[in-house]
Every structure is written in C-alpha cells, then in structure tokens.
Amino acid sequence: MTRLQDRIPGRKQKDVFALVHKRSVVSKQELLESGDWTGSTLTRTLEELTALGVLEEAGFGESTGGRRPILYRTNPAYGVLFGLDISRMYSLLVLYDMHLNKLDSHRWTMTERMTPDVFIAEVAAQAEAMLAARGVPPGAALGMGIGAVGPLDRSAGTIVAPLYFPAQGWQNVPIAAALEERLGIPVLLDNGANAALLGEHWASRGQQYQHLLYIHVGVGLRSSMMVGGKLVYGAVDMEGAIGQMIVQADGPKLHPGGNYGSLEAYASIHALEQRAQSQLKLGRDSLLRTLPEPDKVQYHHLLQALGRRDPLAVELFTQAATYFGIGLANLLNILHPEKVILGGPLISADPLFFQTCTRIAIQNTYYYPSYQVLFSRGELGEEALVTGAAAMVIGAMTE
Template sequence: MPKDTPIIDPADRIVSHKAKEIFSMIRRKHEISKLDLLHQSGLTVSTLTRVLEDLIASGLIEECGFGASTGGRRPILYRVRPDYGCSLGLDISRVSSRLVLLDLSGQKLASQVWDMHDKMTPDVLIKQVILQINQWKEEHPLLQQQLLGMGIGAVGPLNRFTGRIEQPEWFQAPGWRQVDIVARFEELLHIPVRLDNGANTAIVAESFADRMKNVRHMLYVHVGIGLRSAMMSDGKLIYGAIDMEGSLGQMIIQSDGLPYRTREGNHGCLDTYCSVYAIERELRSKLRMGRSSCLSSFVKPNEEVQLKHVLAALRHQDPLTTEIITQAATYFGIGLANLLNVLHPEKVVLGGPLMTNHDLYFYTATQTAIRKTYHYPDYQVVFSKGAFGEEAIAVGAALIIIDRLSHHNPGLQG
C-alpha cells in the first residue's frame, strides 16, 4: 500500500451524530427493537428510519428478526453486523504479551500469546505481532479496509497522546524505554493505532461485558509484577493529569516497613508486601532459611523462585506457599479497603496472574477488604475476577478502536 494513502480514523466512518448515537445504542444490546430505539433516542419515526437505513446500507448493522408483539405488529430487531470489520488489541505486559482479533460485535476470532523473556525487545515483539496479523488476514480472510485499527494496552508510564511508552520498569528485555510504539505500528500496518494504559483497556473490556447491567462506577486492579489500577464513573474512564503507572503500589500501609525494591519508592508501600515480586522475595528467603516446601522440586539448580513455580506449588497445596500467598493477599486486602473507602465503586474487578490462576489470593483479599470497609454492610460492593480473565487488557484495547465508531469528531454532520 502506498505510504501516502491516508489512515482512516474509525470515528470518520459514521458521519452523522444521530447515526453514531443509534449505532452506540445498538452496540450496548445483543439485539434491540426499533420501538426501543425510538423511545431511547427521542427521534421521530421518519428520522430514525432514515438513520437505520443508512447504517444498514453502510454494512454496520442488520435486521435480525422480530421481537415479541405488544398488541400490534411485531417490532423489527437490529444488531451490529459482525463481519463489517475487525479490530486488533495488543496487551504489552511484563510477564506475557497478547494479541487478539475481534469482530465488530466484540466476539473474539483469534488470540496469540508471547512470553516476555529477556530477548523480547520492542523490535522482536513488533516483528512477531506483524507476522501474526498478516497470517490472520490470510486465514479469515480480511481486506485492508476491514481492519478498523489496533488498540494497545501497555505498561506505563506512557503518553497516550503521543503514542509513546515512556519509562516502564521490570521488563526482562532491554529497550522498553521511550518507544514510539504507535508510530512504528502505524507505519508498518497502515491502520490507526491507539495507546492506553493496560489497566484502562482492561476496565473498558469489563465494562463492555457488564453493559446490560448498567454498572456505573467500576474499579479495576491488576496484581502482577507491580500493581495497576483504573476507575470508571458513569461509564467513562477517569484520567489523571499524567499516566502514573505503579502509583497504587506506593500506597503506604506501614510507615516504618520494608524498603521498596528501588531507592525511589516509599518504605512500607503496598507493592512491597503483595505483588508477585514480594511473594517471590519472601519464598526465596524462607527457602534459604531451610523451610520445607515442594518448591524445591520445581526450581532447577541455580534458578530462582518465579511465578510459574509459585502457581505450581499452590496447585499442590504447598503449606509454605499457601502461607506466603495468604499473607500477601491480606496486605493487598488492606490496600483495597483503602481504595473502597475513598472511591466507593459498585463493582471491583481484580485481574492479573495471582487472581486468575488460583482462588486463594482473590478470596483472601476480598474478605479482608470487606472486613475493613467503612459502612459495611450498608455499603455493598461486588467483587469479580472479570469476564475476560487474562485477556481483558487485549480485548479492551481492541474495543477502544470499535468505540471510535461512535466518537464525535468536530465538524461532523448533525
């Protein structure tokens, strides 16, 4: 494709404000009747009919049968047309990275995962992602114009406006600082690419899964090598002045406590007690002290305890590993209670490998948080591991591209 061919923002695919709003209403439902659209939109019958005809002609929606009769003619039902186009979502994290392909309805068509080992530099990952996308384009098959774009949910700090991953920590491979990731992918793929913090894209995915339940205030916390969080209020992401990756982990829970893993962090901060790093550190210490554990059979000579060993020991109900995980989850529950007492979300989604791979951390943390939440039981909060598990970041990244179809650009028609 010629380099001077313009990249089309999905926001420009639907011109009319009214059409964007109707399309958004249809997306929020698996299927919706014309009568419901009429009531929700406030449009006249003639205007709504014209908008629906335009969306059908564009291939974005389709009729899908008739609803139940309320005494008269059965209403026509509408839904998003899945094969209009596809969206890509890339999760760039420290343990593993993941690429997903979604159709327009949000259904996953394909997925690929890469281990972020010490050789997985930006150049290597970008090459692998491009190869996978080209393979999917042949398998499905997809025309270039059917690729709406690619969203990236990445470890920060990052700048979502410039598309740059700035100063992330704890990647095993070098080269992950000051990476113009959006520009590099747009040059190679020639599709629109958007960048956001992975916690933000994960909460977008979980909000989409709950779109029928009308959850207005949601908190997402990811527990991995570090801690990441995101908040939605009235269905909209809450952004701070800058991206502050890892700031949740700097919450002080013991002012004279253990030092942070680098000189820049706070003594006695949450990250030091409940992250993957903290669990690995404690288990290594206990093994050096001579504590017995089946971990000894999983860890090879001259190898350190890692997350994969921890999860294997948990599955074998290892007493030492269970003790350390319970301790870490209790500390995390204290930090979570602090968040609940300040933010008061309706729902909290907890993600990351410690949550999705075993129940112990999740249940210990949530029970601790409930006991320490002010005004409980008057204030009730729903805890969840989420609908998408480890795929939440990548799925949400793909969804932010589909969401652009309903985005209002200046100068569009009414």
C-alpha cells in the first residue's frame, strides 16, 4: 500500500502541487510570484510533476506582451479517491477523480441494523464495486477520507463515543484500520465538521477566504474553525463542544452528559421534538394534534407542519433559531471569522431558521457594523462533508 505522503517526492514538489491544486489553473509566472523558488527550479519541478502524472498542461493563458504562458492544473486522471460521510441519520460514499468530480455514489440510512461490522462490510463492498465498474484494480485508488460524527481520535482513526446512533456498538470503532485492511488503501479520519469546512473551503477557493467558521445544526451541533486557511485543532476533538455553550444557566439538560441550559437544549432536532411534545401535552392547538399521541411527534412531522405555516411549528422553529443566533453571536464576538457557513437539517429545511438566526446574531455582534461577516448556507449543501473528506486525501499528498 503506497502511503499518500510518498506519492509526491520532495518538499518543493509538494509545495508546487499544493499551489496548483489550490488555484485550480495557474501559470508559471503566478507560481513564481507565490513561492521563493527560482525560474529554473520551478521549471524543473513542473516537468517532474508532469512526468509523474499529478500535473498536466492546461492550454495557454492571456499574453501580457510576450509569449502566451503555459497553464498548469492537477491531472484529473491521475487517480480516483473516496469520500465517506458517517452521520447519525444517513451515510454517503462517493468516488471522485482528482478534481473532486463525482464519479459514483451510494447512500445508506443508518437504521438499527447498521452496526459497525455491517456498515464496514457494506462500505468495502460498495467501494470495490465502484472501482470494478471503472476497471480500477483493487487497491489502486489513492485513498479514502472519512468525516464522521465525534468524538473521535483522529490520529488513531477511531470513532470513540458518538451519541444518538440508532445501532449499537459505535463505541471505540477503529474505522480507518478496518477499511484499510479490507480495501488495501490509506484511510484518513476527521470529524464531520472539519471535513465539511474543508469541502466548502475547496469549493470557494477562488474567493480566498482564510478565516472561516462552520456550524452544522441537526441532531446535535457540530462546529469547526479555519484560521489562515488551516483547520484549528484543540487538545481533544472539539466538534460537539459548541452544543454545550450555556445560554440559559437554569435551563434544561438534553442528555445526561450535557450542561444545563446548553445551546443544543434549545437549538437542535431533539430539542425541537421535546418542545413540541411538551406544548401538545399542554393542549396547544396545532396541525400536529392529528397524531395519536404527543410523544410520537418527530422532526419530519414538524417540517410538514412548518411547511403549512402551522403557528406552533413556526413559533418553535423561530425560538430555536433565536437561541441559536445568540450562540452564534457569542462565537462571532470571540472568533471574528470573515465568513460563517451554516449547514445541516435545520438550516436547509426552511429559510425561516437561517434568516432568523443570522439576524439575531448580527443584532448581538459587538463590533457590528464596523466588523462585517458573510453568512452562507454553503456551496456544496449536504455534500460538503463527503467532498471535504475526499479533499483530505489530496491534502495528505502534500504533507
């Protein structure tokens, strides 16, 4: 099995490849202006990378008075790679080329049947089938990146103790090693929020944002931060920490290990379900009362009621978005990102949540309007995570 770090020899070669990948299409002059190498060194390096097959010539740029410059880009046919999104409700495997164009995909619903052993076997079988369909020999893919629900141990490739998985057994799962053994390719693991932010950063690479905050709002709250174009890592996996931000000290606790009055107790799918059930038991009038029992109310019922602008559903989503906006303002006042990308089921379900939470956040941002932040629902939608997971494979080639 070829290590990803060994595919491109030498620090100069790795740095040039990284710049070309970042810029998409770039001329030699632009590369010279971005690095500290000489013209002859860069020419030799580009020739080496082209001969290796990781770069290719991409035509000619506009002339500035002399000969038209040769353009370079990564070679999409150099190899294929996988991205894998492991989430609580759904998981997704996608096969990509080197430009992260989707070649094939398969989606699973994470039911009670999806124990780690079953899931790993099905992922391996699907990956092998995707490669076989394109005539790629077993073990010839570059690698697989996984973005998974945390907490996890990134260096060990282990999913440690995620909450709310429907199936049993998702504690201390050595997912990276298990898939490496079955597929014979390198497998990398990071939390889903980091992977999603990598995906969105890659998709918006032409805009040159360097300080980004990503938050996924769904069953739980997951976040990641990028400073200077690099992901920020703490001493432990930080993905779910935002959900434990206290916004109401005497508030409820969503699960036994959480804080009282935490943000996730007000702005998450479980919080919405619990609040709806409580209000129905109090006798609130709503379209949701057509269900046999209040305890049967689930998120999809709330979405249906919100789509019909049921007053109770609108109230519940507005309250959740307001609390989330307060938590978001706290993060803006501490971190001051240039851009905030919001994703997940609560963001994509209805414009009401996004519009409300961003308005509340701006109202409570201390340096506004001198400090301006861009809010976005992202360019990749629900495929940000799996795209970023695949991008991890390309990134590892430059380490």
